Amino acid sequence: MSSAGARIAITASGVSRHFGELAAVSGVDLSIARGEIFGLVGPDGAGKTTLMRMLAGVLRPDAGSITLDGIDVLADPEAVKPRLSYMPQRFGLYEDLTVAENIFFYAELFGGAPAERRARTAELLEAAGMAPFRRRLAGQLSGGMKQKLGLVCALIHQPSVLLLDEPTTGVDPVSRRDFWAILYNLRESGVTIMFSTAYMDEAERCSRLALMHAGKVRLCDTPARLKQAMPGVLLAVSAPDPRAVRAALAEAPGVLGVLLKGDHVNLRADSTARAGEFAAILGARGIAYTAITPEAPGIEDVFVALTGAQAAS
Amino acid sequence: MFDRILAMLAKEFIELKRDRWAMVRLIAPLVIQLVIYGYAATFTVNHVSTAVLDLDNSQVSRALISHFVATGRFDIVDYPSSQAQFNRDINTGTAVAGIIIHAGFAKGFANGAGAPLEVAVDGTNSNTALIALGYVSQIVGVFEQERAPPAVGGGIGAAPRAVNISLQARPWFNEGLDDRWFFIPGVIGTLAMMQVISLTAFAVVREREMGTLEQIMVSPIGRVEFILGKTVPFFLIGFGDVALVTGLGALLFHIPFIGGPLVLMLGSTLFLLAAIGFGLLLSTQSRTQQQAFALNFFIVNPFFILSGFAFPIAAMPVALQWFTLINPLRYYIVILRAVFLKGVGVAVLWPDFLALFMLSAIMLVVSVLRFQKSLD
Known part of the structure; x- marks a missing residue:
C-alpha cells in the first residue's frame, strides 16, 4: 500500500450500474479520506442504495472500479469484508434472538478474541443506551432501538470503513443523538464513515458530502463550500401567506428559484440588490410581508438550486 | 471456519427453541399422515x-347372491324389481x-348351456371398479x-375339463399382501422429502426476506460455511423423521424390519442430502416465501407421484420414466421397501445407492454454485 493509498479509504471511479433500462448509478467518481464522515445526499431513487451496495461488494457494477483500504473490491470482495461494515436501510436482525445473541452471532461471523468481544459489546451497548435490554428479543424492540442494535452488530468487529445506508430513517430524535455520538467517537479512532441520507439537517454533520441526483454525483465538497457554490444569493421573504409570495415572485425578473419554507419563502436571486424590486412587486399586488433579508443558504437550498428537485427536509 | 459454522448452528437451534410451535409443526404432520396412510x-x-x-x-x-x-x-343395498330401478x-x-x-x-x-349373469360397475372410480x-x-x-x-351337463360324458391347473399363489416378502407393508416404508420417504425440501427452502428464503442474508453476505463467512450451518439442522430433523416414522410404523402397524439399520441409515443420508440440495436450489430461485411455496408444490408433487410410491413407474409413459431418474424419492423408496421387507443390502441395492449419491452430489454442487454472496 502506498502512502497516498494509506490516506485514502474509499475510491470509486466511473462506477455505473443499470437495472434493465434504468441507469441507477452512472459514472460516479469518489475519493474519501481515512477518518472522514462522508455524506451521500439525494432524494429517494437517486441511486444512493445501489452505490452503497456496490461499495460494500454485494452488487457488481457494470463498469468502473472500487477500492476500499487499497483493496480492489471487485477483484477480491472477500478480502475487504473483515475491514468493512455495511449497514443497509433495514439491518437484518434475527427477531427470535435476544439483543445479546444477535451481537454474539455477528461477532462470531467475524471471529476475534472472546475477551475483547465481551468488552466491546459492553462498551457499545452502553454507548447506545441499550445495556438494560441485553436479554430482550430483537423482535420486541422499538424501531429506533432496532436500528441502534443494528449499528452495534455492525461495529462489533471493529471495521475500519463503515457504510451506512440511511441509518437514521424512522429513528426518534433521542436514538438519533445516541447514534451520532457513537459515530463521532468512531471517527476519533480513525474509522472512515460514509452514510447516505435524505435528511438535509444530517448532511450538515459531515466533513464532506456528495449531492446525488438521477444516478450521478452532481457536486462533492465540504458543506461550507457547497453552500458557496450555490449560484446566486438567497433572500428570505417572511410573510403571513408565503404561498401568495411564491406565486407573485416565481416569475419575477432576477429570480432563479423559489423554495417554500413554512413561514417564509427562500428566493434564489441573481443579486441582493433585487430586494427593493421584489418589495415593490409585493406592494403593488397588495401582498403582506414582514421582511426581506439575505439568508445563508442551507444544503437543501444548494441541492434544489442544482437539481431543481426538492428533497425531504 | 468451524467457529462460524458452530455460530450458525447455535443460532438455528436457539431460533428453533424459541419457536414454541416448531415441535408441533414438525412432528404432528408426520404422525397424522402416518396414521392416515396406515389406516385409510x-x-x-x-x-x-x-x-x-x-x-x-x-x-x-x-x-x-348369498355367496356374494x-x-x-x-353389501347388498337394494333388490330392484326392474331394469329401470336398477339403473337408477x-x-x-x-x-x-x-x-x-x-x-x-x-x-x-344346470344343463351347461351357459348361465347368463351380468355385472355393472360404476367406472368413475376405475380402481375400485377393477x-x-x-x-x-x-x-x-x-x-x-x-x-x-x-361331469358337466346331463352326465352323458360331455366335454370334460382337459387340464386342471391349480394355482398356488405365494407372494414373497409380503405373504398376506398387506397394503400397509407396501405403503408405510414409502410414507417414510415421502414425508421426509416433503419436510426437508420445504424447511430448507423456506429457511433460506426467510433470511433473504428478513434482510439477514444481506448482512451475512457482507461478513467473511463463506457460502459453504453458511449453507452447512443452515442445512445441518434440517439434515438432523430429516433423520429424526425417518426414525420416528420407522418406529411408529413398527409399533402401530407391525411393519417388519428385516434389513440392516446401517443400510437404511446410509440410504437416508444420501437421500436427505439430495432433498437438501433440491431445497437449496428452490431457495436460490425464490425471492419471497410465497414464491418458494409455489415452487415447492411444483417439485414435491411430481416427485411424489412419479416415485413409484403408489403408481408403478414401469407403467408410465417413457418420457415420464426418464424424468423419474432425477427423482431422489424413486431410489429411496426402492431402498426403503427392500430394507424393510426383503432384508437385502448394498450388494443388491448398489444401483440405487449410486444414483442417490450422484444425484445428491450434483444437486449440492449446483446449489452451492448458484448461491452467490451477492444481490445480483
Whole structure:
C-alpha cells in the first residue's frame, strides 16, 4: 500500500450500474479520506442504495472500479469484508434472538478474541443506551432501538470503513443523538464513515458530502463550500401567506428559484440588490410581508438550486 | 471456519427453541399422515354397495347372491324389481356395483348351456371398479366349482375339463399382501422429502426476506460455511423423521424390519442430502416465501407421484420414466421397501445407492454454485 493509498479509504471511479433500462448509478467518481464522515445526499431513487451496495461488494457494477483500504473490491470482495461494515436501510436482525445473541452471532461471523468481544459489546451497548435490554428479543424492540442494535452488530468487529445506508430513517430524535455520538467517537479512532441520507439537517454533520441526483454525483465538497457554490444569493421573504409570495415572485425578473419554507419563502436571486424590486412587486399586488433579508443558504437550498428537485427536509 | 459454522448452528437451534410451535409443526404432520396412510390408504375393496336384480328368482340364483354376501366384499343395498330401478341405483350412487341374474340362469347352469349373469360397475372410480370386478369373477368361479356336477351337463360324458391347473399363489416378502407393508416404508420417504425440501427452502428464503442474508453476505463467512450451518439442522430433523416414522410404523402397524439399520441409515443420508440440495436450489430461485411455496408444490408433487410410491413407474409413459431418474424419492423408496421387507443390502441395492449419491452430489454442487454472496 502506498502512502497516498494509506490516506485514502474509499475510491470509486466511473462506477455505473443499470437495472434493465434504468441507469441507477452512472459514472460516479469518489475519493474519501481515512477518518472522514462522508455524506451521500439525494432524494429517494437517486441511486444512493445501489452505490452503497456496490461499495460494500454485494452488487457488481457494470463498469468502473472500487477500492476500499487499497483493496480492489471487485477483484477480491472477500478480502475487504473483515475491514468493512455495511449497514443497509433495514439491518437484518434475527427477531427470535435476544439483543445479546444477535451481537454474539455477528461477532462470531467475524471471529476475534472472546475477551475483547465481551468488552466491546459492553462498551457499545452502553454507548447506545441499550445495556438494560441485553436479554430482550430483537423482535420486541422499538424501531429506533432496532436500528441502534443494528449499528452495534455492525461495529462489533471493529471495521475500519463503515457504510451506512440511511441509518437514521424512522429513528426518534433521542436514538438519533445516541447514534451520532457513537459515530463521532468512531471517527476519533480513525474509522472512515460514509452514510447516505435524505435528511438535509444530517448532511450538515459531515466533513464532506456528495449531492446525488438521477444516478450521478452532481457536486462533492465540504458543506461550507457547497453552500458557496450555490449560484446566486438567497433572500428570505417572511410573510403571513408565503404561498401568495411564491406565486407573485416565481416569475419575477432576477429570480432563479423559489423554495417554500413554512413561514417564509427562500428566493434564489441573481443579486441582493433585487430586494427593493421584489418589495415593490409585493406592494403593488397588495401582498403582506414582514421582511426581506439575505439568508445563508442551507444544503437543501444548494441541492434544489442544482437539481431543481426538492428533497425531504 | 468451524467457529462460524458452530455460530450458525447455535443460532438455528436457539431460533428453533424459541419457536414454541416448531415441535408441533414438525412432528404432528408426520404422525397424522402416518396414521392416515396406515389406516385409510388401502387398495383393498370391501363392503361395495351393490344392487341385485334377480330376474331368474330361482334357488340357484339365491344361492349365488348369498355367496356374494358371505364374502363381505359386497353389501347388498337394494333388490330392484326392474331394469329401470336398477339403473337408477347405479346413477344415483346408491350402488357402486350391480348384478343382474337373467331369466334362465338356473336352467342354463344346470344343463351347461351357459348361465347368463351380468355385472355393472360404476367406472368413475376405475380402481375400485377393477378390483370389484376381480372379486366378482373370483366369487363366481368358486360358486361354479362348488355347485357344478363333476361331469358337466346331463352326465352323458360331455366335454370334460382337459387340464386342471391349480394355482398356488405365494407372494414373497409380503405373504398376506398387506397394503400397509407396501405403503408405510414409502410414507417414510415421502414425508421426509416433503419436510426437508420445504424447511430448507423456506429457511433460506426467510433470511433473504428478513434482510439477514444481506448482512451475512457482507461478513467473511463463506457460502459453504453458511449453507452447512443452515442445512445441518434440517439434515438432523430429516433423520429424526425417518426414525420416528420407522418406529411408529413398527409399533402401530407391525411393519417388519428385516434389513440392516446401517443400510437404511446410509440410504437416508444420501437421500436427505439430495432433498437438501433440491431445497437449496428452490431457495436460490425464490425471492419471497410465497414464491418458494409455489415452487415447492411444483417439485414435491411430481416427485411424489412419479416415485413409484403408489403408481408403478414401469407403467408410465417413457418420457415420464426418464424424468423419474432425477427423482431422489424413486431410489429411496426402492431402498426403503427392500430394507424393510426383503432384508437385502448394498450388494443388491448398489444401483440405487449410486444414483442417490450422484444425484445428491450434483444437486449440492449446483446449489452451492448458484448461491452467490451477492444481490445480483
